[in-house]
Amino acid sequence: MQFELSNEFLSILKEDIARGDKDTVAANIRALYPPDIAEILDEVNLEEAQFIFRLLENEVGSEVLMELDEDVREKFLASLSDDEIADFVDELNTDDAADIIQELPEERQEEVLEKVEDEEHSENIADLLAYDENSAGGLMAKELIKVNQDWTILRCVREMRKQAEDVDKVFTVYVVNDEGVLLGIVSLKRMLLNSERTIIKDIFEEGAISVKTDAMAEEIIQVFEKYDMVVLPVVDEFGRLVGRITVDDVMDVVREETSKDYQMMSGISEDIETTDSVWVMSRARLPWLLIAMMGGIVGAMVIANYEDELKLSPQMAFFIPLVVAMGGNVGIQSSALIVQGLANNTLSKDGMLKRILKELMVGLLNGLACSIVLIAYSYVFSYPVALSLTIGASLLAVILFAAAFGTFMPLTLHRMKIDPALATGPFITTSNDIIGLFFYFMIGRLMYGLAF
């Protein structure tokens, strides 16, 4: 049963809280799933949120904590004591527990870990904390169900009764050998539908797809998507099973990655949302604007250099926005295609040169089309021939350059292990603009020189 958070529900809830009516609030809240409770907590103020939160049992509370918006969770954690956080950490799976610990300020991390009751659990968490956040080790949870290939189904079921307590979402059971090396998987379906005395070795699927602990987020996402996986086992360098990553964690990462690319293109430097304060939003957006400003100033200096041409032919100023904008548009199209191709791993296997040549062909086709439109317009409106040819020729030059540059930059950034999406941001587009202006006026100077 889905839950739609209506303003009505919220205001009634706030009234109940203001009255201190714990029973009513508790009754209303307990009927909801953790993600819905978290949604409510994101919408009320901190005191109201704490009121609600204290009514939750530890298990639900820990789940709600994980579902909160990061900013809200930060405030919550700051207001909870080390013991309280440790209680939640006890309830969480190791991957979520490690995430929570990591979000705490460094001084608190050790203290909270020490207060965690289950020692094995806190050791497991400490293990996970040692991995890079964006690697398989950092994303995985240690809770999983594994059986030995020599066991019967009956024995498996007995062992699973012990292991399954901690594992809430069981999709597949992993099959290992005596050394703990991952051999394959056996589905619960198969275990259910075979006789008790069947030996795992005879029914399991050999050769599971897995990733090593040091695999990075990008590779992990691609494996999930390519093989339509729901859960992915993680192995160490010896092939021993050490953890698993579930698809919902990957979907979160996919969302973050695509958000990052999108924000990069629109020139937003931090992960902000419309719920953030005016100050936070300004701060995230100003850096790129200032870079664009610098670029604009350089552009002004470029044009200033050709002041004489402008005095001779002020009409050249009319087409400045057009030439610059076209360069920007074409450049962004080229860069975006590359960035998308890299993100989805659908890039053709061409070399750099072949790819740029292809882009130039596209640029030529489109550039000619646009130039012809432009020359036709200027002819109809009786602009001087020198001007018509100038804008036509420089538009073509600008488009060709932008297409090549727009393809070259993200690929080069990628090779240098820098985020290729930077190429779609204001930094590169501003450079494109400036170079476009150079082309425009140099060609203009040439044409006018020829005309006289």
Added chain:
Amino acid sequence: MQFELSNEFLSILKEDIARGDKDTVAANIRALYPPDIAEILDEVNLEEAQFIFRLLENEVGSEVLMELDEDVREKFLASLSDDEIADFVDELNTDDAADIIQELPEERQEEVLEKVEDEEHSENIADLLAYDENSAGGLMAKELIKVNQDWTILRCVREMRKQAEDVDKVFTVYVVNDEGVLLGIVSLKRMLLNSERTIIKDIFEEGAISVKTDAMAEEIIQVFEKYDMVVLPVVDEFGRLVGRITVDDVMDVVREETSKDYQMMSGISEDIETTDSVWVMSRARLPWLLIAMMGGIVGAMVIANYEDELKLSPQMAFFIPLVVAMGGNVGIQSSALIVQGLANNTLSKDGMLKRILKELMVGLLNGLACSIVLIAYSYVFSYPVALSLTIGASLLAVILFAAAFGTFMPLTLHRMKIDPALATGPFITTSNDIIGLFFYFMIGRLMYGLAF
């Protein structure tokens, strides 16, 4: 075991195919998972692909067919006979089967469906084809496992032996009543760990999260992400269980949706990739370029209108790119935030007016910062006071307008049920440019009028 497609592997394979060596090719290919085989088929030419494809058994072949790039699959389907396609459709789950049928030209669809051996299967597919492609009905598969709440686990297992044959990925078992209404779910884990004689009614989880057949892709994605789901049951208007959607299908849709937004911002009108031909790529990119051209021409007409001002003060031309670019940057930032917020369902619950006011505040802060930088620059470089104030004031005006317009447009489009991402595309940004030019020159005319 992951598979990395190396150029070496490819060339050896191509040699084997050229020699007509079926056995070697078959041996190499059969060791691979369907997604990997599909990757190979995407990289070789059509004849080589068909050579490989014919070596596959129907079951594997059908899976490979689904994993192919859409363009490649189109060519394949065109080269296969109706009977051959029907054989593959027999092997596929109803959701994939429906997708394949839909990709065929209309004339072929009926014919292929008639040739499908399993009549019940083809009826199911026909049912699914009746739904909107992007709705739950269009995304779901009919293959699922359901049990009656009054059955014992023993009886469930017996029933499941019959049903499970068609269902390869079993995550949860759905619990229904005698009318087929979805009541809840029971996990395989729970069924495995309880005694045979337990009645389902006593152990299942009541109240499953589900969607109706007419729910659209956007809502479905949000449910998956919010509740960390792996599989989502679909019910009809009476609450009866009719199908299920698995998370891998949703991940594909998520990818497509975010790609669309990204492409919209970069001005690409079709779903193209770097592997497409020069002609296809030009065709997808030209429309937006022409719109930008029109915008540029209108911009030129606007500036032409102020030719006298330009003659009096050619220096006004220097800052045209800057003012226009800043308006574009700020506008894109505002629009992108809204589009992202809508896509991720993280938009604050503010009304339109409050939101625009907030944006204006951000615009004011950033605009003032930028204007001050600009005025400082023009002071240092000894530009006339009238010009300095013009560019400072118009920059501020342009930024404020762009912030408000960039917020207003996507929200309005969204309310009109139009894709809000259109606001980030060249169409809106071009309008922004033109209006920016108006501001610039109007303020310039005003300032210079005041100065004289």
